[in-house]
Amino acid sequence: MKRLTKAALATGGGALLLLGGAQTLAYWTADGTATGTDMTAGTLTMSDGTCGEWLLDDGTPVTEGIVPGDTLSTTCTLAVGGTGDHLALGEITVSDPAWAEANALTAALDVSLAEATLGGTALTLPLVEPVPVAATDELVVSVDAVFDTTAGNDTQGLVAALEDITVQVTQAHDVP
Template identity: 75%
Template sequence: MDVNRLTKAAIAVGGAAVLLVGGAQTIAYWTAQGTATGPDVTAGTLTMSDGACGEWTLDGGGAVTDGIVPGDTVTTTCSLAIGGTGDHLALGEITVSSPTWTAENALTGALDLSLTSATLGDETLTLPLTDPVPVGETDSLVVNLEAAFDTAATNDTQGLTAALDDVTVQVTQAHVVPTP
């Protein structure tokens, strides 16, 4: 009897499988496709041209006439042209590289050059920049640099000349989306 029941169950399961397979149909829907062409997009620009620095002034005052001594700070102003295009272009950072001196010596090694302030066009910038500053197609960038003469300088710095050959001013782009 158990064999008979198993046989009937197997026939029932087999029959159900045949019905399922026989009753399954492939459903097909129509499809179509097309290709859309897209518009161009052009990247903006950020450029800066080489500039020049003015004469050194002593401790924010007059010209250096008799030479600097340890503890003095001399400053110079460098002017460069900057420009950019881009809907959301702004300046995010301004930095200066280590200076290149015409000839390295003990005095150049005792001077610490740093960026103290900057002006973009007519706008005085607060450094470091905490908010992006929009850049126009052509603007002037003026940076003020100071060189502090290390108070720990030794006698081997006496009578030497530090001739600033160049310093690289770098601006880094920031992304700013205007509020509507």
């Protein structure tokens, strides 16, 4: 064969290879639609409750008046509950109290959450592990009020009437 013919055949073969490589492969495709299902969010609820009388640190009621250095406590009972497959309590807090009248005595009282029970079971505060909650459980919190030892004479003879205190629970995710 002549060189020219060989070159023409090589060029033609190369062109065929290039054209063959430029084509795309086609695969069949099909689509389908799956019907979904509903999901419903759970709930976390708490009803308003009541607090008992203030007791001195020895467990007796206040009869003659509190003095700087006293720690008083009261228990407040509320109903907490909810729904959800992995519903648990992750945190329990109390707000600053609302006093019927603000005065030097109310300013000298430091109020904090001391203890809590849920459904009769004592909880370790602050909560380290999530605590499962049922549809309805009784939450009892013990709140302490410490009368500041640096309180001045302007606190004498005053009344601190607790109007309300907000107890807040925060949801946690509990996977058994």
